[in-house]
Amino acid sequence: MHSFTEENYLKVIFHLYQVQEMPVQTNAIAGKLNTRAASVTDMLKKLADKKLINYIRYQGVTLTEQGKLIAIQIIRRHRLWEVFLVEKLNFGWDEVHDIAEELEHVGYQPLIERLDKFLNYPKRDPHGDLIPDSSGEFEIAVQTGLLELAENINAVIIGVTEHSSPYLKHLEKLGLTIGESLLIEGITSYDGTLELDCSGKKISISRKVAQHILVSTKNQ
Amino acid sequence: MHSFTEENYLKVIFHLYQVQEMPVQTNAIAGKLNTRAASVTDMLKKLADKKLINYIRYQGVTLTEQGKLIAIQIIRRHRLWEVFLVEKLNFGWDEVHDIAEELEHVGYQPLIERLDKFLNYPKRDPHGDLIPDSSGEFEIAVQTGLLELAENINAVIIGVTEHSSPYLKHLEKLGLTIGESLLIEGITSYDGTLELDCSGKKISISRKVAQHILVSTKNQ
């Protein structure tokens, strides 16, 4: 089908586009893939030949419909495997990213469909990310960044946008895991530190930590 | 660690050595890997440099202790994933080989140990092959080829040595699956066809089919 490497490029382009909503730049891709801009250019030409991306020299890239579909399938696989690793094999949410990064490239459609069924069609992965369905559709997420949440409004943590192990371990130590209820009691004017009430416990977190927490003010 | 390709070479060398108990020949490896003898020679040099095989030009190869350990780990992964696919995801025993062939290369030790635990430390895979433990030890198998079984001796099917989907589907249609009891009632002198009694049902099978069935006369 498509090589391991091609799949990774598509996935990264998808993620970067999600964040920026602008054509994705060569350097950004190189950064994410720990490779050099020159290597990225080579691969972009190849992906463009295969009509998986829209590529104009010096103008950055976007995914074609076909490219987007492939990227979403890989994201689906990644997230389903993460659910498996946490729920069935009892890994911590900070341990599963790298393993899923490998498992996501095992490409055999029925495997993923059966895994999905086995896991009882989960809606989100252990970090709160939405799992697209088999046709590539995402549910619409009603979510807010914690930094955008107004003071004294009840909310529930539904996800994180940073998956590194140190970050996730830190959150866990603070008791800030998915499903927890919280409320911003105040924001320190000097450095913006957030004073939270998390299920009765008082916690202070820096803006850097808060930046990657997603909350919902509905469905509590 | 080791490349996908290197792992496949080691695995194939292990399997071929099991059958022949003699240094494995270049052509045999090429045949199993659908590649050319020249390519195999190239890779053998590389594996020899890494001290994973004992290689003397024109004399075939054997695995070193280190090479054997790696091969067995891959076989362990393969067989555990097969158990997962059949028992948890409800695939048929004829469907799992190729999927496991990919999953076996996801190399992260704790993943396999936890999978093993999740599956409740299975002893054999869905084809009856023994699963080595985490230190690479195989249980001693008390098994006989069906063609070596004497007439009128009760036996139980414990494995097959051929994993192709058409073969396994054929066995399934005949009702010859793992755990089934059988007895050779007679052997046709003309072409060696075996007349079996399998749990009361009378079945005739060719020597070609019988050749890949393993039975045990103990533990019934």
Place this chain on the structure above:
DNA sequence: AATTTTTTTTAGATTTATCTAAATTTAAAA
């Protein structure tokens, strides 16, 4: 608008795993 900086691309090499075709070695047959 001209200059500097940043970003991206090209040109040319390198590495890994493969191949074909020819040469070599070993094994089998006459």
Place this chain on the structure above:
DNA sequence: TTTTAAATTTAGATAAATCTAAAAAAAATT
């Protein structure tokens, strides 16, 4: 034991993905 056949290896090429260094284009700054 010579000859023939089979198996294996070498030599030289190719394709995928990467790299460095230099050139080119775009963006930012003066």
